Amino acid sequence: MSKGPTPAMEQFYEMKSRYPGCVLFFQMGDFYETFGEDAELISRELDITLTSRGKDKNGERMPLAGVPIHAGEAYIARMVKKGYRVAVCDQVEDPKKAKGVVKRDVVRVITPGTVIDSSMVPSEGQAYLMAVVPDAKYSIFGLAFLDITTGEFFVTTCTADDGGNGLLSAVDRTSPRECILPQSLSPQVQPLLEGRGISLTPREAEYFDHNEACSRLARQFGVSTLEGFGCNDMDEAVSAAGACLRYATETQKCDLGHISTLYTRLPEHGMVLDAITMRNLELTKNIRDGGKEHTLLSVLDRTKTAMGGRLLRTFITSPLTDIEEIKERLDAVEYCLNEPLQREIIRGSLHRFADIERIAGRIAYGNVGPRDLLTLCDSLERLPGIRDVLSLDDSIIPSLLSEIRTDIRDHTDQVSLISAAIVDDPPVLARTGGVIREGFSSELDEIQDIRRTGKNWIASFQQQERDRTGIKSLKIGYNKVFGYYIEVTKANSSLVPPEYLRKQTLTNGERFTLPELQEMEQKIAHAQERQSALEEELYAGVVIRLKEAVSSIQATAQAIARLDLFSSLADAAAENTYTRPVIEDSGRLQITNGRHPVVEETLSSVGFVPNDAELDTESDQIVIITGANMAGKSTYMREVALISIMAQMGSFVPADRAVVGIIDRVFTRVGAFDDLASGQSTFMVEMVELANILNNVTERSLVILDEIGRGTSTLDGYSIARAVLEFLHGTGKRGPRTLFATHFHEIVEVEADLKRVKNCHFAVKETGSDVVFLRKLIPGATDRSYGIHVARLAGIPGKVIQRAGEVLETERCRAPVPEGKRAPRYTQMLIMDGPGGGYATESPALIELKNLDPDSLTPREALVKLYELKKKV
Template identity: 55%
Template sequence: MTGGLSPGMRQYQAAKQQYPDALLLFRMGDFYETFGADAEIVARELDIVLTSRSSDSAGKKIPLAGVPYHAADGYIARLVRRGYKVAVGEQVEDPKKAKGLVRREVVRVITPGTVIESELLGSAEARTLVAVALDRRTDQIGVASLDVSTGAFSVLVTRSGSDCSGLRTELARIGPTEVIVPASADPDLIAAAREICPVVTPYPDESFAPGTANELLKHHFQTATLEGFGCAGLPLAIGAAGAALAYALEMHHAPLTHITTLSTRTAEERMVLDEITLRNLELVSTIRGEAKDGTLLSVLDRTGTSMGARLLKSCLVSPLLNREQIEERLDAVSFFVDHPMVRSEVRSLLHRSADIERIAGRIAYGSATPRDLVTLNRSLTVLPMISSLLSDPEVTVPAEVATAVAGIEDPGSITDLIERALVDDPPANTRNGGMIRDGYDETLDHFRSLSGSGKDWILDLQQKERERTGIRTLKIAYNRVFGYYIEVTKANAALVPAEYDRKQTTTNGERYTTPALREQEQQIAEAEEHLLERETMLFAALLTSLAGSVPMLQQNAASVAWLDLYSALAEVAVQDGFTRPVIIDEPKVLIRGGRHPVVEQHVEGGFIPNDTSMDGAEEQILIITGANMAGKSTYMRSLAILCIMAQMGSFVPADHATIGLVDRVFTRVGAFDDLARGQSTFMVEMVELANILNHVTPQSLVILDEIGRGTSTVDGYSIARAVLEFLHGKGKSGPRTLFATHFHELVDVEATLKRVRNYHLAVQETGTDVIFTRQLIPGATDKSYGIHVATLAGVPRKVTDRATAILAEVMGREYSTTPKKARYTQMLLISPESEAVEHPAVKALRGINPDDLTPLQALQALYALKEHLRGGGV
């Protein structure tokens, strides 16, 4: 009911009914006010005072909470970061000129996925809105991704999967801040989306309808067809893209002209990294969910611009599958590696570039600030220097670098306009003027002259009154509440002329005015009002003029981003000792001296590199055994990371790397309960394993760590062996698999499956102590050194001593009956103090001088060493 409400509250209620799911901030004078339930939420979330205003029609006090309008951006940003929608109800007419109630309208709805204002974005990371259209009959989903702050807009059609695993994979790759789904969407789809993004918004089904979406997209892009965007025959893509655009337009109440194109991607053009792999490999966030620090992204991100940082993250989670495209990126990185001076100069210039892409978006939207434009101007001035540096006829640049340079268009007309229009150090906003340069507009200069002469008149009056009254401390001041006034201290009250009119009493004295001062004050106020109106109008016109250059600015921003990416990857390659990988089509991997790029930065004493040799013909599956804490998981993760880095176009941490293209990386490492889904540790393990086995191809890379450990030994061993046999039989050459296990019985599989090989992480035993060497060597081991690890972890000595005794008892009982056949072939690393019998192969190797051998003799020596290994012993 609104019968007993004031006109202002009735106006508020009408606006609230239009946006019931948003917190409505309603401009009333110098504050944005919230009422009722909204006020209670705002007071709690912002930790501000909750009060109340006059009663409603039922006689009940209405909760009230407000924030100053000039500081509202900071408060809105906090609400949006916590997942709230905020509708901004603004005064759309001048209160001074309004007749009766000031007209107010909702001019903007700010949601986590539609933020464009610089004050609300907070960081350079992409703020992405995702729309999902689903067809259960075909098990297909259309996923549209829109970054309103930059205008980046793309769509993909892929399989969903009965458990929505395809949706989760795509959302995990994008990392959206908001997802919109059809209002009639299945609860399973909504739940899957919420696992990745907590802000999931139902949106009318009609917006996802291909026909409606098609018309909206054509109207927005001013085209007769969508064929040029590659999605004309993809109704799910059109539905998702149309819904995303419709939602953004509705929230912004503006045309969003900086969204100028839509790219259609295919699932086959990039390596698939699902949410589990992204988490386990800690590519962009840690397993604990912490952003960036301790991730591969933190190691690779040496970018100098926000555009480059966003592009790097996008490339990292979407490695390429086309070898030619990968090689082109590697050529670009190699160029900057091989030209250190050019790299240094380009990076120095890039660090002077602000976020051109986002400023262009704000120009198109009309929300760019004076400081945005001055910052843009400074950034644009470096572009010709970058272009000139990379256009030297004596330096041959690779295709990708040349393409990026060709995309840089001379921004001279823009920089000239901004320099003529704006002062060098403008205010943060246009609220109080002061941003337009003298000489830019004659009318503005005239108003400034009037305002300035009026203020000079005030200063002159102050001096005259001091001389006339004899009050040396008399001063004429101004504030927004009382305007201009003459201030006299109490000590000089007796000297105040009779014609002074008292205006206000203060603690230290009195404030007065005079007819002449009032008249001059009115003239100054009128001049400054005209001045502010003119300056605001000129700035708006400047934005309108610049809006036509937004496509050019976006093109320049894209070129800057690619050059930033290539030079940054080159910088990390040089500083961290990375090497260019060799990319081949065959399902092989040959790594010499491979390292984990993140772990190596935190290891005291240096990281121990390892070799890996895998091919589909002989070494498709490597069974990795070894002690707990020996480094099995780090080794396996490092191989997966090297493949991802190589296919994104980066150099890799290795002495040499030949990598056959990988279509998908699967990882199953660690163990945890998923209580939210009601799944035990073992169930989570089996669900992840099922996903791998149902989607793996011969071109995939599979990382499996301790399959079957969550159940009984017999069941676990049976599952682990069956998985090995399944992967071995998947194809004649793949998938390439690293299989770490403590089921030492599995090492016998090497004798029955021809493409399985045993390896282990060796240890060095010195009496009762164990040293983890982190070195991968051929052969298997049946020792886990679990008690030693327990000691290192701080388990009480009484427990570990008893465990040692029990182990000795069990081992003695096991070997006192029927002797067991040795299942391992490792070369034990024994401390120098221990007596050791030199292996015949080692003895033979010591007698060989490579410099004295012909190629044929070297080959014969190699065969002889192999015979020693087969027949020799320790």
């Protein structure tokens, strides 16, 4: 008859049943052990040796894998990073006092969206837990986002009828790690979230009950109604917020007092940037590898603190539409720019400033480490100096900087407490001991004195016994198994006094003890145990006292983040020669000598060619851009969009002058992508993205369209491109500001038919068979793309290039002007440096000019000829 599981294993099975879907880290002494499938999993994922121990319920050998407790956080972090959920089951009573099996319980559940330990959370970004709740018609999604590390908590909504683009846009702005969603949520939604690498946590419908959510949130914030949070009529978003808070409380197993308020962010309160636009413009992630390098974020980020860096990401992905709010931000940046000495003092003080926002979160949670407290103390000590720099006349200092000065609270009490309680060089973990400074607790000082006295007594007793016995090599040692002992070598065994009590026999000697040594050992052991317990108690008391100041520390952290950000934007403006944009309530978008902020940085050694932009919803609403491949069309269009976003986020911009009439949304359709896994070709993806633009664009939007219709046949593509232009132009007096780049040269004729359309092109310079891209946008259209030249630069074999040129010549000669159509008007600027100037000789005006002999003309004849040539052009 097989034996049943041991009491400890019964505990394991019980905990495992209570936390399905979690890897259970089960404390046994100094190790976290895993069993069965969990052991096989962590052995595979963490490259840990897999062993076996005893038998499972089926009588099979039980797989076993474990990690030391002192290294447990690192292993747990690796599992969570891979998307697993870990339940930590600790021994919750002293094994020495336990009667029978040691009591154990799960003290926390760590999931991708609820990590709070500093080792598991990157400092540069938020760590959001997300919840999604659809309305009954699946037309709206209520969304909630909670960063448990900082206490940031907000709700918003998005439409559900746009192919998931609204949901993905919210996801791309926040980069959540985990999403709680109803089990019944449409299967079309789950793949979208999984495709963004988000860990999904389905829950039953009751988990999102609206009434329960309202009650839970009201209790958390100590209010009777949610009306003051601006979300009273957002039932789905409130349900999502309640689910977020419930999940965080269940996993953390404690009161989350640092989650003290709820913000409401509505799409109409700011510029809307969808997922496609954020990808195409590479705001925070580059397209190449998803990293920060070569993004708008990398160019603007001069922040000194992790808090400021996180706030910068929010500013970039959520620009404002309120003119006064934008101007207030610009005022703060301008003040920091114009006061370089104050800016340097502030930035010097913020250098190596701790992430006090997340430390406050760990204080509230109760797992803050002693080194965290020291870095917190060091940062709080710098605050009076920072506040003094801002202590100027309120008529001089901008309103936002005045608010920051007010929000930097007085933390003298917290600094005094930490300085008095924590030693200068504490261990990483409080339970290690040696954390509390001498003089903080008289009781602890007495215990430490007993331990010091005891060690001195041991040293004195050793010398006493050497003198008394005549054994000069006698020594007193200690180990955890036998405690203190007197060790005598075999050579001196004859000198051992009869009162020595034998304790252990060794190969080369023996170990003994004496009653007085045993008595002192008990005193020292008791003092050591008492010291450890008292240190833990004192440290917990310090943390409890600091919890009272969490909300104050959070307010200070947010003020420091804003100050860091504004001084950072000023630094970027000073270094890159940015100017303050003019923000107005109009349909204008005027940029003089604008530059692409990212490309400019990478081309700093050779210089960036600036360009102007003139768009107006009522006049030059649409600019059609034609010209050579590689001439700079895509760079230019992205440049205009980025300058607009920078202006409305409150940053200075890379231009000599910029006037930005408020833009409600920026749409982009650039580049070629496909989604073959879901059965969508490149052209299908293009059309889906285009549909999103045309269905959501408004008169205040900015639209960037690059090569619409190029993914299908020439005739179909041209037809689609022309129809899109006519749709955006509309029949009213105004329409969305639009940049439209195309290689369908026939489309430039639209300028004659649509009054708010203007043609422009990028100039090139031809030198024999060579082409130089001048990167300058000038008025007029062109019929040249120079695709064959670009192919040659890319390394296409010479025979292919030659044949392509022949085919092009044949086709150009063959293509007649359609009957009833006028020849298109081209004004491509071609600068001829030598014979054989390419296809420019096709222009009659240029042919006549080339054959003209200026020396044979009188001044009057020359003037008449000039007018004739101008008329032909």
